[in-house]
Amino acid sequence: MDISAILAIALGFGAILVGNAMEGGHLSSLVQPTAAFIVFGGTLGAVWLGATPHELRLLRGLMPRILRPNTADRAVLLDQMLKIAAVVRRDGMLAAEAQLANINDALLRRGLQMLVDGTAAEEVQDALDIQVELEAHHATSAAKLWDSAGGYAPTIGILGAVLGLIHVMQNLTDPSALGAGIAVAFVATIYGVGSANLLFLPIGGRLKKIIGTDQEDRAMIMAGLGAIAAGSNARQITELLSPWVGLHGKEKSSGTGARAQQEAA
Numbered sequence: 001m002d003i004s005a006i007l008a009i010a011l012g013f014g015a016i017l018v019g020n021a022m023e024g025g026h027l028s029s030l031v032q033p034t035a036a037f038i039v040f041g042g043t044l045g046a047v048w049l050g051a052t053p054h055e056l057r058l059l060r061g062l063m064p065r066i067l068r069p070n071t072a073d074r075a076v077l078l079d080q081m082l083k084i085a086a087v088v089r090r091d092g093m094l095a096a097e098a099q100l101a102n103i104n105d106a107l108l109r110r111g112l113q114m115l116v117d118g119t120a121a122e123e124v125q126d127a128l129d130i131q132v133e134l135e136a137h138h139a140t141s142a143a144k145l146w147d148s149a150g151g152y153a154p155t156i157g158i159l160g161a162v163l164g165l166i167h168v169m170q171n172l173t174d175p176s177a178l179g180a181g182i183a184v185a186f187v188a189t190i191y192g193v194g195s196a197n198l199l200f201l202p203i204g205g206r207l208k209k210i211i212g213t214d215q216e217d218r219a220m221i222m223a224g225l226g227a228i229a230a231g232s233n234a235r236q237i238t239e240l241l242s243p244w245v246g247l248h249g250k251e252k253s254s255g256t257g258a259r260a261q262q263e264a265a
Contacts, residue, residue, distance in 0.1 A: 001067050005206070012198040035188035038160040039153060039195065046152040051145055058142035062207055069210050072105065072217040074245045080105075081224040081241070082234050084112065089231060096228075107131070107218055111225040121229035125222060132218040139211045146204030150196040157192015161185045220244035 017027065048056075064070075080103060087095050097116045103109040107128060114124045164185025168178060220241055227237045 002069060005067055008202075009199070012202075013194075016194060016198070029183060030187060030190065032184055032187040032191075035157075035160050035164070035184070035191055038163065039157050039188055039191040042156040042159070043149050043153045043192075043195075043200075046156070047145055047149050050148055054138065055142045055145060058138055059145055062139065062142055065210055066203055066206060069213075071210065071213050074217065074220060074241075077105065077108065077217070077220060077224070078238070078241055078245050080108065081221075081228060082237060085228050085232065085234060085237055088228055089233065093229075105221065108221045108225070111221065112228075115225065115229055121226055124229070125226060128218075128222050128225075132215065132222070136211060136215050136218075139214075140208060143204055143207035143211060146200050146207065150200035150204060153192040153196040153200060154189075155192070157189040160188025160192070164188060216244060 017030075020030065021027070051059075080099075084096050084099050087099060093115055096112060100109055100113060100116075103112065110131075111124055111128055114127065115121070119127075162185075164187075165182065168181035168185060171181065172178070223244075224237060224241055227240055232240070
């Protein structure tokens with residue numbers, strides 16, 4: 001779990017609440033179930049209307065990644081591809097079929113299976129390109145639903161404030177209650193603007209960055225598969241994939257990677 005995400009959310013909302021207290025405000029004045037129902041219910045309805053069922057299903061699958069990004073370990077991917085390269089150089093492409101059971105990444109497993117089945121490297125590249133592009137497009141569309149929520153919430157918050165003011169204006173016969181009534185009306189605006197800028201928009205941005213990282217992982221896999229199909233040795237593959245793995249990743253994989261290089265050299 002990414003604790004920093006939880007800390008960031010706590011800091012954002014905590015700063016608002018502490019600032020309110022420093023100004024002499026009370027937490028109870030910000031707790032208005034009616035305003036919350038208007039803002040969050042209205043925002044949910046608007047997002048739901050603008051989304052397709054497929055996007056909603058994808059969004060449900062993306063939700064856990066807000067706190068658990070679960071991005072690929074590129075050092076592990078490098079080690080796996082080095083081992084596959086060693087087998088291919090020593091025993092031929094058909095021998096790599098025995099490695100399929102040990103591969104967890106679906107794209108790497110599919111690409112290697114296509115190579116083992118005799119598909120040309122260019123055709124494998126084209127097929128995987130299409131898969132990666134479609135997956136990224138649909139996942140990004142689902143993540144953008146959070147951006148949509150961030151756009152709708154402030155407007156619906158203003159709508160809630162206007163509804164509250166209408167109620168206040170209908171009760172002008174009690175001047176002593178005007179101040180409290182107006183304050184309650186503007187809580188809806190706080191909910192809308194606050195949730196959009198402290199929660200909805202940041203979450204949408206976070207998910208899109210995670211999807212971007214996934215695309216980088218996929219690009220690394222496709223480059224590695226191309227090198228394996230070309231019969232590259234371990235040193236060549238390591239040099240090719242080093243921009244994706246980076247110094248920290250190479251350090252993590254130095255033990256198994258060195259052994260794989262020795263086998264494939």
